[in-house]
Amino acid sequence: MTLIKRQSPPEPLAPISFEIEHPFRSKLANGLEVVIFPNNKLPLVSFRLAFQSGDIQDPADAKGLTSATTSMLTEGTSEYTSAQLAEKIERLGAGLSAHASDDFTTIAASCLSLYSEEILHLVADVVLRPTFPENELDLYRRNTIEHLKFQRSQPAFLANEQSARLIYGEHPYSNISPRAEDIQKLEREKLTAFHHQRFIASNAMLIAVGDVEPDALMKDLDDLFGDWKQGSAPENVAASPAARKARTLTIVDRPGSAQSNIVIGNLAIRRTSPDYFAMLVMNQVLGAGASSRVFMNLREEKGYTYGAYTRLETKKLAGDFEATAEVRTAVTGDSLREFFLEFDRIRQESVGEVELDDAKNFLTGVFPLRAETQEGLTNMIVNQHLYSLPDDYLQTYRDNVRGVSADEVQRVAQDYIRTEEMAIVIVGDAKEVLPQVQTYAESVEVFDTEGNRK
Amino acid sequence: MPHSFQIPALSLEQYTLPNGLRVVLNSDGAAPVVSVAVYYDVGSRNEREDRTGFAHLFEHMMFQGSENVPKAGHFQHIMKAGGTMNGTTSSERTNYYETMPADQLPLALWLESDRMRSLAVTQENLENQREAVKEEKRLRYDNQPYGQIFDLINEMIYGNFANAHSTIGSMDHLDAASVEDVQEFFRIYYAPNNAVLVLSGSFDVAEAKNLVDGYFGDIPSQPLPPSLDVSEPPAVVAKYREWEDKLAPFPAFLIGWKIPARRSREFYALYLAGKILYEGDSSRLYQKLVKGDEAVIQLFGFTDERRGPSSIFIGAIPKPDKDLSKIRETIMLEIEDLAIHGPKTEEMEKIKNQLINDSIRMRQSSMARAQQIAEFALYDGDPGLINTELDILLAVTKNEIRDVVGKFLNTDNRSLLNVKPAGASA
Numbered sequence: 001m002t003l004i005k006r007q008s009p010p011e012p013l014a015p016i017s018f019e020i021e022h023p024f025r026s027k028l029a030n031g032l033e034v035v036i037f038p039n040n041k042l043p044l045v046s047f048r049l050a051f052q053s054g055d056i057q058d059p060a061d062a063k064g065l066t067s068a069t070t071s072m073l074t075e076g077t078s079e080y081t082s083a084q085l086a087e088k089i090e091r092l093g094a095g096l097s098a099h100a101s102d103d104f105t106t107i108a109a110s111c112l113s114l115y116s117e118e119i120l121h122l123v124a125d126v127v128l129r130p131t132f133p134e135n136e137l138d139l140y141r142r143n144t145i146e147h148l149k150f151q152r153s154q155p156a157f158l159a160n161e162q163s164a165r166l167i168y169g170e171h172p173y174s175n176i177s178p179r180a181e182d183i184q185k186l187e188r189e190k191l192t193a194f195h196h197q198r199f200i201a202s203n204a205m206l207i208a209v210g211d212v213e214p215d216a217l218m219k220d221l222d223d224l225f226g227d228w229k230q231g232s233a234p235e236n237v238a239a240s241p242a243a244r245k246a247r248t249l250t251i252v253d254r255p256g257s258a259q260s261n262i263v264i265g266n267l268a269i270r271r272t273s274p275d276y277f278a279m280l281v282m283n284q285v286l287g288a289g290a291s292s293r294v295f296m297n298l299r300e301e302k303g304y305t306y307g308a309y310t311r312l313e314t315k316k317l318a319g320d321f322e323a324t325a326e327v328r329t330a331v332t333g334d335s336l337r338e339f340f341l342e343f344d345r346i347r348q349e350s351v352g353e354v355e356l357d358d359a360k361n362f363l364t365g366v367f368p369l370r371a372e373t374q375e376g377l378t379n380m381i382v383n384q385h386l387y388s389l390p391d392d393y394l395q396t397y398r399d400n401v402r403g404v405s406a407d408e409v410q411r412v413a414q415d416y417i418r419t420e421e422m423a424i425v426i427v428g429d430a431k432e433v434l435p436q437v438q439t440y441a442e443s444v445e446v447f448d449t450e451g452n453r454k
Numbered sequence: 455m456p457h458s459f460q461i462p463a464l465s466l467e468q469y470t471l472p473n474g475l476r477v478v479l480n481s482d483g484a485a486p487v488v489s490v491a492v493y494y495d496v497g498s499r500n501e502r503e504d505r506t507g508f509a510h511l512f513e514h515m516m517f518q519g520s521e522n523v524p525k526a527g528h529f530q531h532i533m534k535a536g537g538t539m540n541g542t543t544s545s546e547r548t549n550y551y552e553t554m555p556a557d558q559l560p561l562a563l564w565l566e567s568d569r570m571r572s573l574a575v576t577q578e579n580l581e582n583q584r585e586a587v588k589e590e591k592r593l594r595y596d597n598q599p600y601g602q603i604f605d606l607i608n609e610m611i612y613g614n615f616a617n618a619h620s621t622i623g624s625m626d627h628l629d630a631a632s633v634e635d636v637q638e639f640f641r642i643y644y645a646p647n648n649a650v651l652v653l654s655g656s657f658d659v660a661e662a663k664n665l666v667d668g669y670f671g672d673i674p675s676q677p678l679p680p681s682l683d684v685s686e687p688p689a690v691v692a693k694y695r696e697w698e699d700k701l702a703p704f705p706a707f708l709i710g711w712k713i714p715a716r717r718s719r720e721f722y723a724l725y726l727a728g729k730i731l732y733e734g735d736s737s738r739l740y741q742k743l744v745k746g747d748e749a750v751i752q753l754f755g756f757t758d759e760r761r762g763p764s765s766i767f768i769g770a771i772p773k774p775d776k777d778l779s780k781i782r783e784t785i786m787l788e789i790e791d792l793a794i795h796g797p798k799t800e801e802m803e804k805i806k807n808q809l810i811n812d813s814i815r816m817r818q819s820s821m822a823r824a825q826q827i828a829e830f831a832l833y834d835g836d837p838g839l840i841n842t843e844l845d846i847l848l849a850v851t852k853n854e855i856r857d858v859v860g861k862f863l864n865t866d867n868r869s870l871l872n873v874k875p876a877g878a879s880a
Contacts, residue, residue, distance in 0.1 A: 004668035006568065007522050009531055010560035016486035016656060041484050042814055083745065086735035091800060093807025112811055139748055146751045146773060153599040153703040256700060258596040259589070291529040300526050303585030306593050326593045358534035365536010365555045372485040373818040
């Protein structure tokens with residue numbers, strides 16, 4: 001019988017070690033990179049075909065083109081109509097979807113491993129032979145325009161739209177959504193030409209995780225993708241966003257709002273920054289979770305909100321630090337005060353040893369949890385390869401977290417929480433909110449929910 | 455699909471402690487991770503008419519400290535051990551769960567047993583969590599377009615108060631709640647004999663049993679909670695209602711039907727009928743309404759599984775220039791077709807492959823396993839259903855689906871909620 005003591009937390013049992021193996025890597029003659037991570041615990045497989053270009057590479061006169069081209073891949077190929085594709089994929093009990101983010105474009109497919117060949121054939125079909133039918137494109141345009149109207153009813157979208165604009169300025173990361181007039185201009189010829197130029201082997205990487213046999217898979221890939229043209233990868237967007245000069249206050253007036261959505265942020269680090277691990281630990285102490293400082297303060301102590309957090313957005317070319325909360329209107333000003341108190345505290349005071357260890361222990365302990373499912377493991381491997389992180393990134397991740405010191409946490413807080421140049425965005429009832437927050441910046445700008453200055 | 459496809463059964467061991475706590479162990483060493491789920495047999499269906507929202511408020515109180523765990527200590531202990539956790543409340547139950555690195559199993563059991571044994575309820579914590587819940591309600595319901603429509607339609611479908619009222623409840627009722635009310639609720643519902651404990655993941659069975667005995671074995675049992683009647687008349691309470699939503703940018707509608715309880719043969723057949731009608735881009739209604747007629751911006755459907763009378767929903771946000779009644783007619787015609795001709799062979803093949811795929815994917819996650827096992831143990835007294843339910847679903851025939859669609863969906867016994875945008879700037 002185990003002796004149980006109730007007064008204090010129990011000691012852990014003997015730890016079980018956890019290591020992620022190195023994947024098998026190869027390349028087709030046309031430059032398509034292949035990463036294979038065999039794992040046959042269950043008869044499942046996940047595939048990703050990812051491209052090193054995303055929404056920010058939209059041509060200046062064709063906003064929304066990357067997303068439109070990507071979405072239209074599954075709406076018709078030389079072999080199948082849109083309806084036939086949906087039917088084929090779902091008849092296998094499988095999933096196949098295409099999505100563009102700021103930096104990348106990804107076709108994701110998953111299925112029972114006995115259908116691997118069928119699903120890979122469909123991946124090749126949508127990527128290599130899409131036809132962009134005129135009627136499907138017309139439907140896409142009309143549905144997207146309705147969706148753009150719909151997202152204006154959601155306060156989180158309105159807040160993110162403004163914070164991205166304010167933080168990234170002239171950089172393409174500043175634009176989180178095209179406008180209806182951009183979508184109207186997307187003609188079929190543009191999509192066809194763009195597909196020809198961007199969906200090429202030298203810009204792509206295929207990642208397979210699960211119940212696959214590498215040699216057999218390489219042979220299948222060679223059959224399906226061997227004739228794909230190599231092309232030459234597009235230039236990256238080079239410019240870094242310009243630093244902000246002053247703190248600003250922006251209100252999106254949403255009369256009758258039941259809450260204020262607050263986002264406070266500034267530029268921080270790109271994904272490959274050497275400060276990444278220090279930022280990760282700093283953010284964990286400050287606001288990443290339910291035991292972090294801002295949640296403890298704004299929710300558990302003050303009861304202002306259901307959740308208050310800080311987050312890091314670390315993209316390929318730049319990134320930002322943001323604090324967020326949805327608070328009842330009457331405590332909007334009080335919430336800003338508490339956020340800025342917490343920013344000042346982590347900038348000015350060294351984090352204590354216990355709190356630092358707690359944050360690091362969370363990040364290292366949760367690592368095997370994130371890899372438990374095939375989707376979780378696939379995401380880790382995909383991110384490592386898309387951001388070109390070191391080959392031993394997943395093997396050294398936990399040591400890198402453990403190596404962060406209290407001094408580094410304070411330094412990155414001072415470097416990247418720039419309280420004097422933050423953009424403060426509040427979506428809420430302007431006439432209630434304004435009197436509470438006016439003192440936080442020299443000037444105030446007010447927008448309506450359509451994104452027009454008032 | 456080859457008939458020889460076999461999914462290996464999960465190993466399960468179930469037993470009951472002398473104090474009535476039902477325990478299920480699913481030892482599975484695929485990943486160095488363990489999940490712990492505690493399910494209490496109390497949800498909004500157990501609430502008094504003057505204390506709605508109480509089950510959910512109580513869920514918040516369970517994170518506010520107990521004899522040996524300070525306020526907010528639960529979050530901190532779990533997170534610094536590298537774990538994740540949460541709790542949720544539905545009409546049927548309140549659950550608490552954590553996923554931990556496998557060596558931290560004792561910590562999870564210590565935390566769960568301490569609050570089952572000795573929850574600390576103070577005036578200050580109660581007031582603070584009331585405020586957090588009010589913000590949760592504003593965030594999820596009051597400040598979102600269409601945020602209230604599911605609560606509204608449940609009041610139209612169900613006649614029994616236990617089924618009809620919302621889980622988030624009335625803020626006036628929460629304001630009226632006293633510390634004594636909360637303590638009383640704890641005594642009645644949070645007893646070991648009203649709960650199920652499930653462990654799933656990497657652990658040694660003998661060691662886990664010792665730990666469970668040690669932490670939970672001497673928590674006293676309590677008299678059983680008052681019995682509950684969730685029975686319903688067959689007819690829905692209200693067939694039609696209009697709702698002015700000041701945040702909604704577009705008109706929308708939601709149709710709901712009252713259907714038999716989860717795990718009944720008829721419920722299973724309706725669940726599969728739903729997949730054929732609205733799940734995925736190849737579903738009938740997606741191909742008809744989003745593609746063919748190009749009539750809707752968004753289409754959705756789902757079943758609400760309950761131990762008593764349950765429900766199935768289909769909703770749509772039509773395009774601004776489209777006639778809502780025409781769209782509803784299309785939906786009813788498609789339902790009628792399914793009720794007359796039944797599913798096609800290809801549709802049966804599709805849902806079978808989807809069921810098998812989903813069932814295997816679910817098994818990768820210790821938390822998903824723990825939650826499903828806990829539901830089967832609490833609702834059905836049979837955790838082994840996690841291994842056998844798939845076969846029951848796969849055995850449902852075309853004719854069964856045809857017949858239940860005719861019996862339950864193709865009738866005028868349904869609730870229709872019409873949402874009208876009422877905002878100034880819609």
